[in-house]
Amino acid sequence: MTSSPTATETTTAAAPHPLDPLTxxxxxxxxxxxxxxxxxxxxxxxxxxxxxxxxxxxxxxxxxxxxxxxxxxxxxxxxxxxxxxxxxxxxxxxxxxxxxxxxxxxxAADGQPPVLFEEYETCDEIVKADAGWRKAMAERGVTDLSLVIAAPLAAGNFGIASEAGRRMLRSLTFLRCNESDNPFAHPVGGLVADVDLTARRVVRLVDTGAVPVPAECGRYDAESTGPARTDLRPLEITQPEGASFSLEGAQLSWQNWRLRLDFNAREGLVLHEITHRDGDRDRPVLHRASIAEMAVPYAEPDPARNWVCYLDSGEYLLGRNANALRLGCDCLGEITYVDAVLADDLGNPETLHNAICIHEEDIGLLWKHTNIFDDFAADSRRARRLVISYIATLGNYDYGFYWYLHQDGTIAFEAKATGLLQTSAAEPGAGSPHATEVAPGLLAPFHQHLFCARLDVTVDGPRNTVQEVDVVRLPTGPGNPNGNAFTTKATPVADSGEAGRVADPSVGRRWRIVNPGVTNRMGTPVAYTLLPDTGPLLLAQPGSSVAERVAYATKHLWVTRYRPERRYPDGDYPNQHAGGPGVTAWSRPGESLEDTDLTVWHSFGPTHLPRLEDWPVMPVDVCGFSLRPTGFFDRNPALDLPKETGDGSGGHCHV
The missing domain is CATH 3.10.450.40 (Nuclear Transport Factor 2; Chain: A,)
Structure with missing residues (x-):
C-alpha cells in the first residue's frame, strides 16, 4: 500500500510489520x-x-x-x-x-468461491446464446440484442436439487436506448435465466409472462437534466500549512490517534491497532475494525425475483469493486490518497490507484460554555475529525464507507448508499404493495441494506466484557415520591448462548465494552460504549433461505470469543451456501464471554422504501454507529485544543 503520486503527503518506507498490506x-x-x-x-x-x-x-x-x-x-x-x-x-x-x-x-459444505469479474461477461454470453431466452425476448418484441444487458446476479441457495454442486448465477435482463443509457430504466419483466457457469448453459428459464418494458429514459447526465444552476459560488477548503496527520508506510497518526491501514479484496478498508495517546501512554481501543459483510435482500415475491439477495462482501468482494477516487469529486480538501495492491482473476497483482482517501473535516462545535456569572464570558473549541474512506460500486449501487476519528476520543462509522435503484416492470399505474412506482411502469422494489461491522475490541487491553445497558424508570414510592427518578441497568453478556442482542431505543439500549482489570480515577472500569444503529433487523421470515444465509442480521449485536479463524459473520464462502457458518454457529451456549478476548459484531442499515426522489440516481442514504469513550479518560480529552480565530489559524475567536 502506497500513497499515490497525487497525494499531498509523501510516505516513507517503514520496517516490516505483521499487519502490512500485501505487496x-x-x-x-x-x-x-x-x-x-x-x-x-x-x-x-x-x-x-x-x-x-x-x-x-x-x-x-x-x-x-x-x-x-x-x-x-x-x-x-x-x-x-x-x-x-x-x-x-x-x-x-x-x-x-x-x-x-x-x-x-x-x-455443499463450504460454499462456492466469490464471483469472478470475467464471469459477468461469461454469463451475458451464455444467456444471449440460449434459444429459450431469445424466444422469450422475441415474444416481447426484442430481437436486436446489441443494447441488451443480461445482468449476472448471485444465485443464493434455495435447495433446488438440480443446482447442487453447480456454480450458478441468475440473470435478469435490462435494455438500453443507447450505450450510455441507464439500463435500470428498462427492465424486462417476468424473465430470469439460471446459468451453470461451468457447463456454460442456461439450466432453467423462468418466464412468468411479458409485461410492457418501461419506455421512459432514466438518464442523469448533465446533458440530459437541463441547465445547471448558476447561483452556486465557489467553496474552497484549504489548509495552508498542510494536513495535521502523518502517514509512514501503513502507520497513520493524527492528534492522539494512531492506527495501521490495510485494504483487502473482500472487506476493502481495514483499520488495525487503533490506539489513543493519553499522557505518556498509547492506550488500545480496537485491534481490528472492518465492514465484514453487507446483505441486500429484496421484498418482491414474484417467482422471477423472489430469490434476489446479494452478499456484497462474500459474493462480490467490496475491495475488488472499489473505485479509483478523484480529487474534488469523491474527496474535497487537503487530501492524501493511498493505493492498494490486489490480485486479479488470474492471480496477478494489480494496483488500484487512489483506493483510500484520508483528510480532515471541520464539523462544527466541539464544546462551549458561556459563563453567565462572569459577564457572559464564553469559551469554545471547534471540532474536526479525521476521515478515512473508500467507495465501491456493486452493480447498480455505489457505497461510500467512512471511518471517523474524533478529537474527543470517539470512533464512528458511516455508510453512504447512492447510485441507481434496481428495478422491475409492471403495467403502468398498476403499482405494487412491495415496491414504489418511480416512473410509468417502473417499479423500485422495497429492500434492505444490512451491514455487519467486525470490531475486535481491546479496550485498554484484550480482557474485555460487554454489558448491555438500559435506562430504567423507577416506581413512584418512598424512594421516588415525585416519580421522576430513573437509573441504568447493566447486564453482562456473560455466555455465548446470550450473545445475540437486539437494540431497543425505548430504553436507550447501548452496549458498554469494559475492561474489568483497569479502572479510572473514580474506581470504575474503563470502557467504550457502542451506540448502535437501531433500524429494522432482517425482515425475511425465519426459516427462509435469506434468513438462514443472512442470520447475522437477525440481531443487532453479536458478541463472540475472539478466534483468528472467525473472520466473517456468515462464514468464509457464503456464495451459494445454505447458511449456518458464522456468528450463529459461534453463539451456541457454553463459552464464557467475560474478561476475555472478544469480537463484537454490529448489524445495521436502512430498510429502503424507494421514493420518487431516488430516481434516476439517488441522493446518499446514510447509516452508521459510534463508539464513545465512557470513563475511558479521567476528564474531557479535548481540553487542550487551541482556540480558533474563525479562520482556523489559532487564537481568540472574532466577535
Missing amino acids: TAEIEAARAALDAEGKVTASTRFPLVLPDEPDRHAVLAHRPGDPVSRRVRVTLLDTATGRSAEALVDVTDPAAAVLVSYRDLDP
Whole structure:
C-alpha cells in the first residue's frame, strides 16, 4: 500500500510489520509457488487472494525489528471443471515462497468461491446464446440484442436439487436506448435465466409472462437534466500549512490517534491497532475494525425475483469493486490518497490507484460554555475529525464507507448508499404493495441494506466484557415520591448462548465494552460504549433461505470469543451456501464471554422504501454507529485544543 503520486503527503518506507498490506512481490510469489506445485492450469482462476493475518497476540508481542512471518490465503477455481480449493502460502521470502497447505473445497459444505469479474461477461454470453431466452425476448418484441444487458446476479441457495454442486448465477435482463443509457430504466419483466457457469448453459428459464418494458429514459447526465444552476459560488477548503496527520508506510497518526491501514479484496478498508495517546501512554481501543459483510435482500415475491439477495462482501468482494477516487469529486480538501495492491482473476497483482482517501473535516462545535456569572464570558473549541474512506460500486449501487476519528476520543462509522435503484416492470399505474412506482411502469422494489461491522475490541487491553445497558424508570414510592427518578441497568453478556442482542431505543439500549482489570480515577472500569444503529433487523421470515444465509442480521449485536479463524459473520464462502457458518454457529451456549478476548459484531442499515426522489440516481442514504469513550479518560480529552480565530489559524475567536 502506497500513497499515490497525487497525494499531498509523501510516505516513507517503514520496517516490516505483521499487519502490512500485501505487496506486489508477495502476490506474485504466492502465485508462483502454486504454479510450481502444479496447482495452476490454463483454466485456473483466483477468486480471492488475502493476507493471512496473524493471531492478535502474536501482533501484540511484535517489536520493531522482530522477524515477520508473511502468509497469503488463496482461493482457486478451475473454470473448466468447477472444482475449487484453498491454499496457504508462506511468502516471508518472496524468492522462496512455500506452499504450506492445500485443501479441496466441497461446494455443499463450504460454499462456492466469490464471483469472478470475467464471469459477468461469461454469463451475458451464455444467456444471449440460449434459444429459450431469445424466444422469450422475441415474444416481447426484442430481437436486436446489441443494447441488451443480461445482468449476472448471485444465485443464493434455495435447495433446488438440480443446482447442487453447480456454480450458478441468475440473470435478469435490462435494455438500453443507447450505450450510455441507464439500463435500470428498462427492465424486462417476468424473465430470469439460471446459468451453470461451468457447463456454460442456461439450466432453467423462468418466464412468468411479458409485461410492457418501461419506455421512459432514466438518464442523469448533465446533458440530459437541463441547465445547471448558476447561483452556486465557489467553496474552497484549504489548509495552508498542510494536513495535521502523518502517514509512514501503513502507520497513520493524527492528534492522539494512531492506527495501521490495510485494504483487502473482500472487506476493502481495514483499520488495525487503533490506539489513543493519553499522557505518556498509547492506550488500545480496537485491534481490528472492518465492514465484514453487507446483505441486500429484496421484498418482491414474484417467482422471477423472489430469490434476489446479494452478499456484497462474500459474493462480490467490496475491495475488488472499489473505485479509483478523484480529487474534488469523491474527496474535497487537503487530501492524501493511498493505493492498494490486489490480485486479479488470474492471480496477478494489480494496483488500484487512489483506493483510500484520508483528510480532515471541520464539523462544527466541539464544546462551549458561556459563563453567565462572569459577564457572559464564553469559551469554545471547534471540532474536526479525521476521515478515512473508500467507495465501491456493486452493480447498480455505489457505497461510500467512512471511518471517523474524533478529537474527543470517539470512533464512528458511516455508510453512504447512492447510485441507481434496481428495478422491475409492471403495467403502468398498476403499482405494487412491495415496491414504489418511480416512473410509468417502473417499479423500485422495497429492500434492505444490512451491514455487519467486525470490531475486535481491546479496550485498554484484550480482557474485555460487554454489558448491555438500559435506562430504567423507577416506581413512584418512598424512594421516588415525585416519580421522576430513573437509573441504568447493566447486564453482562456473560455466555455465548446470550450473545445475540437486539437494540431497543425505548430504553436507550447501548452496549458498554469494559475492561474489568483497569479502572479510572473514580474506581470504575474503563470502557467504550457502542451506540448502535437501531433500524429494522432482517425482515425475511425465519426459516427462509435469506434468513438462514443472512442470520447475522437477525440481531443487532453479536458478541463472540475472539478466534483468528472467525473472520466473517456468515462464514468464509457464503456464495451459494445454505447458511449456518458464522456468528450463529459461534453463539451456541457454553463459552464464557467475560474478561476475555472478544469480537463484537454490529448489524445495521436502512430498510429502503424507494421514493420518487431516488430516481434516476439517488441522493446518499446514510447509516452508521459510534463508539464513545465512557470513563475511558479521567476528564474531557479535548481540553487542550487551541482556540480558533474563525479562520482556523489559532487564537481568540472574532466577535
